[in-house]
Amino acid sequence: xxxxxxxxxxxxxxxxxxxxxxxxxxxxxxxxxxxxxxxxxxxxxxxxxxxxxxxxxxxxxxxxxxxxxxxxxxxxxxxxxxxxxxxxxxxxxxxxxxxxxxxxxxxxxxxxxxxxxxxxxxxxxxxxxxxxxxxxxxxxxxxxxxxxxxxxxxxxxxxxxxxxxxxxxxxxxxxxxxxxxxxxxxxxxxxxxxxxxxxxxxxxxxxxxxxxxxxxxxxxxxxxxxxxxxxxxxxxxxxxxxxxxxxxxxxxxxxxxxxxxxxxxxxxxxxxxxxxxxxxxxxxxxxxxxxxxxxxxxxx
Amino acid sequence: xxxxxxxxxxxxxxxxxxxxxxxxxxxxxxxxxxxxxxxxxxxxxxxxxxxxxxxxxxxxxxxxxxxxxxxxxxxxxxxxxxxxxxxxxxxxxxxxxxxxxxxxxxxxxxxxxxxxxxxxxxxxxxxxxxxxxxxxxxxxxxxxxxxxxxxxxxxxxxxxxxxxxxxxxxxxxxxxxxxxxxxxxxxxxxxxxxxxxxxxxxxxxxxxxxxxxxxxxxxxxxxxxxxxxxxxxxxxxxxxxxxxxxxxxxxxxxxxxxxxxxxxxxxxxxxxxxxxxxxxxxxxxxxxxxxxxxxxxxxxxxxxxxxxxxxxxxxxxxxxxxxxxxxxxxxxxxxxxxxxxxxxx
Numbered sequence: 149x150x151x152x153x154x155x156x157x158x159x160x161x162x163x164x165x166x167x168x169x170x171x172x173x174x175x176x177x178x179x180x181x182x183x184x185x186x187x188x189x190x191x192x193x194x195x196x197x198x199x200x201x202x203x204x205x206x207x208x209x210x211x212x213x214x215x216x217x218x219x220x221x222x223x224x225x226x227x228x229x230x231x232x233x234x235x236x237x238x239x240x241x242x243x244x245x246x247x248x249x250x251x252x253x254x255x256x257x258x259x260x261x262x263x264x265x266x267x268x269x270x271x272x273x274x275x276x277x278x279x280x281x282x283x284x285x286x287x288x289x290x291x292x293x294x295x296x297x298x299x300x301x302x303x304x305x306x307x308x309x310x311x312x313x314x315x316x317x318x319x320x321x322x323x324x325x326x327x328x329x330x331x332x333x334x335x336x337x338x339x340x341x342x343x344x345x346x347x348x349x350x351x352x353x354x355x356x357x358x359x360x361x362x363x364x365x366x367x368x369x370x371x372x373x374x375x376x377x378x379x380x381x382x383x384x385x386x387x388x389x390x391x392x393x394x395x396x397x398x399x400x401x402x403x404x405x406x407x408x409x410x411x412x413x414x415x416x417x418x419x420x421x422x423x424x425x426x427x428x429x430x431x432x433x434x435x436x437x438x439x440x441x442x443x444x445x446x447x448x
Numbered sequence: 449x450x451x452x453x454x455x456x457x458x459x460x461x462x463x464x465x466x467x468x469x470x471x472x473x474x475x476x477x478x479x480x481x482x483x484x485x486x487x488x489x490x491x492x493x494x495x496x497x498x499x500x501x502x503x504x505x506x507x508x509x510x511x512x513x514x515x516x517x518x519x520x521x522x523x524x525x526x527x528x529x530x531x532x533x534x535x536x537x538x539x540x541x542x543x544x545x546x547x548x549x550x551x552x553x554x555x556x557x558x559x560x561x562x563x564x565x566x567x568x569x570x571x572x573x574x575x576x577x578x579x580x581x582x583x584x585x586x587x588x589x590x591x592x593x594x595x596x597x598x599x600x601x602x603x604x605x606x607x608x609x610x611x612x613x614x615x616x617x618x619x620x621x622x623x624x625x626x627x628x629x630x631x632x633x634x635x636x637x638x639x640x641x642x643x644x645x646x647x648x649x650x651x652x653x654x655x656x657x658x659x660x661x662x663x664x665x666x667x668x669x670x671x672x673x674x675x676x677x678x679x680x681x682x683x684x685x686x687x688x689x690x691x692x693x694x695x696x697x698x699x700x701x702x703x704x705x706x707x708x709x710x711x712x713x714x715x716x717x718x719x720x721x722x723x724x725x726x727x728x729x730x731x732x733x734x735x736x737x738x739x740x741x742x743x744x745x746x747x748x749x750x751x752x753x754x755x756x757x758x759x760x761x762x763x764x765x766x767x768x769x770x771x772x773x774x775x776x777x778x779x780x781x782x783x784x785x786x787x788x789x790x791x792x793x
Contacts, residue, residue, distance in 0.1 A: 185588070229775065232782035238588060242529055242725060243778050247771025253764035368596045375589055414607070418600030421593045428585045 151280055155406040158284035159399020160392045161291060162357050166191065166366075167391035167420075168294040169349030170373035172301060173219075175382055177342035179305065180335045181318035181443030185241025186226050187346045188370030189248020194219045194347025196252040196259070199354035199361040203264035211264065212290070212351045219347020220340045222248055227339035231332045245371075259361045267356045290352050294388070297345075301384040314338055318441035346370065368421055375424045379431060381439035397423045461730060461737075464780035465744070468773030475768060481759050493754035494747025502637040506708070507720075508746030509638075510535070512645030513700035514724025515731065515738045516652055517573060517693040521587070522733040523656055524689045525669030528576060530591030532721025533598035534569040534694045538701025539712045540602050541568035543610060545702075546624040557628040562644075562702050569698015570691040572598060577690030581683040587690070599717060606712045620713035630706045641703035646739065648696055653735040665689055697721060719767070723749070726774050745770070 170187055177184045184190075197218035202211030226244050230237045270292065273285025305311040316324040317334040324331050349369075354361045376394060380386035401416030473483035494504050517531040545564030549557055575594060579585040607619040630640045656662035665685045668675045676682060700720060705712050723745055730745075731737035752766040 225775075229778055232779070235778055235781050238527055239729060239781075240778055242527075242588075243729075243771065243774035246722060246726065246767070246774050250764060250767030250769075250771040254762060254768045257762040257764060368593065371589065371592055375593070412604055412608070414600045414604040418597045421596040421600075425579075425585075425590060425593050425597070428590065429579055429583050 149407075152403050152407045154280045154284050155403035156396050156399060158280075159402055160396035161284065161287060162395065163398040164391040164395030165288060165291045165294055165352045165356075166349040166369045167373060167376060167394045168298070168388060169290070169352070170346045170370055171376045171380065171387040171391060172294070172297060172384055173342035173345030173349070174373050174377045175301070175342075175380070175384055175387055176314065176345070177223075177335075177339050178377055178444055179318045179382060179441055180314045180338035181321060181331070181441050182227075182230055182335045182339060183237050183241065183374070183444060184223070184226055184244075184339055184342055184346075185238055185371070185374060186222070186244025186248060187241075187342070187373055188366065188368065189245040189252075190219045190222045190343050190346040191350040191353070191370035192252045192366050193222055193248045194350025195354040195365050196256045196350075196361060197347065198351025199264050200255070200259055202266075202355055203259065203262055206265055208265045208267045208355050211355055212267070212348055215347040215351030216344040217347070219350065220344040223340040223343020223346070224336065226343065227336035230339070231336060253363050256361050256363070260363075263360070264355065266359055267352070288352070288356050290348065290356065294391075298384045298388040305384070315441070318443050321443050346373075367417055372420055372424045375428050378438075378440075379427050382441065383439060394420050394423065457732070458737075460780050460783060461732065461777065464776045465730060465773055467779070468769070468776035471772045471776065472765075472769040475772070476759070476761065476765070479761075481761065486755065486759055486761070489754050489758055490748070490751045493751025494744075500747075500750060503750040504743065504747040505638045505642055506746075507749040508742045509641035509645045510700040510704055510720040511724055511727055511742035511746050511749075512642075512649055512738060513696045513703070514721050515727035515742060516648055516724075516735060517569075517697035517721070518725050518728035519731065519733045519735055519738060520652055520656070520693040520696070521573070521577070521686075521689045522728065523662070523669055524665050524686050526577065526580065526686060526690065527588045528573060528591045528690065528693055529588055529725050530573065530576065530593075530595040530598075530721075531697045531724045532717060532719070533591070533595030534572045534697035535701035535704070535721045536595075536598050536602040536717060537568040537572045537694075538565035538698030539705040539709075539716045540605060540701075541565035541698060542624065542702035542705045543606070543621045543712045544568075546628055547610075547622060550625050550628065552628075554627050557625075558630055558706070561624065561628055561706060562630070562699060565702025565705070566695040566698045569701065570695035573694025573697070574687050574691040577687040581686055595721070602712070602717075603714060606714075610712075612711065615711075615713070618713055618715075620711040623711040624706055628706070629710060630703065632707075639703070639707035641700075641707055644699065644703065645742070648699070649735045649739050652692075652696075656735065661685075697724070700724075723770060726770055726777075729774065730777050 170191055174187055194215035198211040198215030201214030202208045226240055229235055229240045267289055269286045271286050273282040276282050313329055317331045321331045353365050376390050380390045397419040400419045401413045476486050477483045493500055514531045514535055517534055518528050521528045541564040542561045545561040549560045576587040576591040579590050580587045606621040610621040611619050612622045632639050664680045668685045727738055727741045727745055731741045748766055752763050755761040755765055756763055
């Protein structure tokens with residue numbers, strides 16, 4: 149039982165990172181009053197560009213930066229298309245998902261075989277004797293970065309000028325315009341920032357865990373993050389806790405394997421998706437003060 | 449609709465698809481390929497001779513049906529993108545149906561298998577409709593999440609309890625008995641699924657445009673308050689359109705298994721569901737317009753092989769082309785924003 153819980157905790161830490169980055173990115177985008185349903189494509193594109201850059205440059209950190217730039221680039225396309233009159237951001241999101249997956253699979257064909265330099269671990273469990281505890285405390289750099297980013301973003305939204313501008317664009321576009329800010333520009337930048345974080349989240353998949361480029365790399369984490377943000381009520385700190393829960397759900401199969409239950413791993417792969425459905429079903433009718441940005445009228 | 453308006457709308461959609469194609473040709477030119485040679489091979493691979501026509505029509509059949517999975521719910525303002533999941537459920541239903549009713553004569557057995565597939569697909573997508581009506585869950589997200597759940601159940605069953613032990617390299621389910629596989633048209637490769645797809649598109653067009661039920665659906669989608677004031681039911685039309693859409697995609701899966709694969713395995717998830725979403729948006733959620741668009745997209749899928757053989761472009765190049773076309777379609781929405789209907793997601 150203990151090894152099961154340890155495996156679950158280790159899995160939560162390990163698998164939560166992509167959820168965390170994508171959901172923080174989506175929080176920034178949605179706070180500005182726009183939804184990006186194309187994050188799934190951005191996540192996979194980030195995984196690819198991170199892996200490719202790491203492979204070509206020999207440095208995983210350059211890979212992470214490239215993933216961020218790649219994600220921001222797709223975010224810019226999304227933001228630009230959504231800014232045009234008469235386009236639906238849901239439709240653009242679907243198209244960007246199709247496009248992002250397509251271009252990643254195309255560019256990624258030569259990268260399926262090679263190995264790229266991986267992101268380093270931070271070993272916090274050097275004192276422990278149990279290998280399970282040591283494995284659980286071997287923490288990735290990106291996870292630490294995400295851990296710091298959640299409180300930072302919460303502070304930034306509450307107390308900085310830029311955070312207030314983004315929130316104003318999302319709460320009351322007319323007021324933002326009256327104050328002299330271009331709502332379109334704010335949303336474009338927020339979509340690019342969200343895309344950059346989504347891309348970095350993707351690089352975790354190809355540069356750490358599972359740690360290779362394959363076409364089946366993402367099992368919908370990018371999309372689930374959209375639901376996760378609703379569940380987290382657009383609060384970066386709640387995104388952190390929610391990501392940990394989703395990571396634990398995702399590692400259910402591995403954790404069960406650690407105590408000898410290896411049946412049905414396909415089913416456990418879908419545990420985060422099922423969890424998302426359950427959460428959305430349980431929480432959606434609590435409207436009222438849910439923290440939803442007022443300009444975000446897409447979801448009824 | 450006025451004729452001139454119709455012509456201008458069609459021209460805009462065709463122009464957008466051509467613009468997407470142009471972007472793709474620029475993309476391949478950047479890769480160092482000759483874009484004109486790629487274009488001519490694309491056209492040849494799709495519609496060049498009777499072999500490529502057969503290949504195209506075989507791929508058109510599932511697209512017609514998966515497109516309806518987005519088009520029909522869209523009439524009630526519901527954006528469904530979990531088409532691929534319903535297709536997989538349909539394939540699963542066909543296999544289950546053939547295992548349970550394999551003893552029936554073809555005249556009864558084939559319909560039973562196809563209905564079993566449709567039924568599972570209908571259940572799958574109507575879950576999204578029910579969740580929306582009962583709990584306000586966004587159907588776009590829930591349907592795609594259901595795709596991941598469906599894929600997991602599908603793989604678990606066909607590689608586990610339903611697996612034919614004789615399939616070693618590629619774990620697959622038991623095969624559908626030879627007598628219960630659906631037939632082909634004449635001596636061609638084209639199967640009856642194409643006819644079913646065409647009937648479904650035409651039937652949905654008539655039903656949605658001319659029946660009282662279709663009118664009620666459109667009211668429910670366009671203006672729920674009006675629907676309530678007119679005393680029209682609130683929930684049942686939404687769940688019904690989801691079920692019909694899911695049944696169509698499920699039928700696509702059943703047809704693919706029964707006519708192409710003969711058993712269910714991972715290669716059933718080949719992306720027809722996702723291409724169907726593009727067909728639906730390119731056809732502006734019109735079941736009749738879905739027929740030529742499916743033919744075009746089916747042609748592109750068919751030509752994918754020739755691009756791979758002659759130009760060394762990987763099979764994912766068709767995915768890039770589809771993505772670019774999808775983006776171009778949405779860019780075109782901006783061109784005519786003032787004349788556009790808004791409720792269609």
